[in-house]
Amino acid sequence: MTNPTAQTRTPLVDAHTHIFLWGENPREGYLSERTRRSWLTRLIIRLTGIDREQGETLSEKMRHRLLRHLEASRIDYAVVLAQDAVYRHDGSRDDASTHFYVSNDYVLDLAKRSAKVLPGCSINPWRKDALSELERCHAAGARLIKLHTAIQGVDPERKEFDPFYARARELDMVLMFHTGYEHSCTVVSQRYTDPGQLARPLGHGGVIIAAHCGTCALFDPEDYYPAFVRMMQRHDNLYGDTAIMASLIRWGSLKRLSLEDADIRSRILHGSDYPFPPARLPYLLRTGLFPPERRNPLDMDLRIKQSFELGEGYGDRVLELLGLGT
Numbered sequence: 001m002t003n004p005t006a007q008t009r010t011p012l013v014d015a016h017t018h019i020f021l022w023g024e025n026p027r028e029g030y031l032s033e034r035t036r037r038s039w040l041t042r043l044i045i046r047l048t049g050i051d052r053e054q055g056e057t058l059s060e061k062m063r064h065r066l067l068r069h070l071e072a073s074r075i076d077y078a079v080v081l082a083q084d085a086v087y088r089h090d091g092s093r094d095d096a097s098t099h100f101y102v103s104n105d106y107v108l109d110l111a112k113r114s115a116k117v118l119p120g121c122s123i124n125p126w127r128k129d130a131l132s133e134l135e136r137c138h139a140a141g142a143r144l145i146k147l148h149t150a151i152q153g154v155d156p157e158r159k160e161f162d163p164f165y166a167r168a169r170e171l172d173m174v175l176m177f178h179t180g181y182e183h184s185c186t187v188v189s190q191r192y193t194d195p196g197q198l199a200r201p202l203g204h205g206g207v208i209i210a211a212h213c214g215t216c217a218l219f220d221p222e223d224y225y226p227a228f229v230r231m232m233q234r235h236d237n238l239y240g241d242t243a244i245m246a247s248l249i250r251w252g253s254l255k256r257l258s259l260e261d262a263d264i265r266s267r268i269l270h271g272s273d274y275p276f277p278p279a280r281l282p283y284l285l286r287t288g289l290f291p292p293e294r295r296n297p298l299d300m301d302l303r304i305k306q307s308f309e310l311g312e313g314y315g316d317r318v319l320e321l322l323g324l325g326t
């Protein structure tokens with residue numbers, strides 16, 4: 001018997017989630033020694049209660065937790081992002097400078113295990129084989145590529161990246177750029193996270209997502225959000241996602257976004273930044289003290305963000321951008 005509600009309900013998509021790998025098999029992915037020891041990694045491990053999860057290794061436990069939450073969630077699909085390594089400008093891989101790595105094969109494989117997972121591959125455009133990796137990911141079913149400007153050392157304005165941007169456009173691949181100061185991992189440069197620097201990829205005409213809408217933390221020396229708004233006004237192929245924006249250190253950023261005009265809000269996409277959990281305290285008046293969603297960080301994050309006026313296509317527009325809309 002079919003469920004009529006399931007057929008008519010608009011799907012809900014989380015366009016920005018992560019999986020971490022501890023490094024038992026470094027070819028699949030790893031966190032560097034420095035990242036493993038950082039206070040934030042230790043805090044996330046504590047907050048997520050990962051030890052109680054099923055699995056032999058920490059990586060298995062993290063994967064189990066993601067799939068368990070996703071399965072139980074209102075979210076119908078989640079883009080799970082890979083994270084490419086740092087590359088030198090001669091195209092060679094720099095493992096010593098790579099502190100967070102998740103291979104494309106790992107997320108492509110995850111998508112085969114769960115119908116709710118959409119693979120978000122990651123390619124550092126400095127790598128020698130960037131174009132063939134782009135084609136390989138496309139052939140394997142990925143429609144979104146993440147470029148981590150700060151961690152991967154990718155300055156979006158480099159003219160050397162034009163062939164990469166052009167090929168992504170030809171293949172109708174969405175390019176997601178990290179924007180706004182990065183705090184969770186060692187960075188090459190925060191300067192590359194300014195959304196004002198996205199003019200070159202935007203000029204190729206394909207869909208570009210500015211992850212985090214250029215928002216920075218309250219204590220950062222700069223605020224890139226005004227540059228995000230300016231770029232949104234100039235380029236109608238630019239979108240923003242709300243990943244990490246329900247965190248304490250970005251207090252006020254969702255409210256600010258919800259006050260933008262309708263044209264900007266119509267290009268805002270839901271993203272959580274799972275496994276980073278949303279803060280509940282600033283949103284108690286919106287969600288109540290004990291919302292039923294509190295046991296599932298994916299649902300809790302969605303509940304908080306849906307309490308703001310973030311445009312009609314907030315929960316599902318990304319499907320259309322990925323060529324998966326109906």
Ligand SMILES: [Zn+2]
Binds near residue numbers: 016018243273
């Ligand atoms: Zn993220």
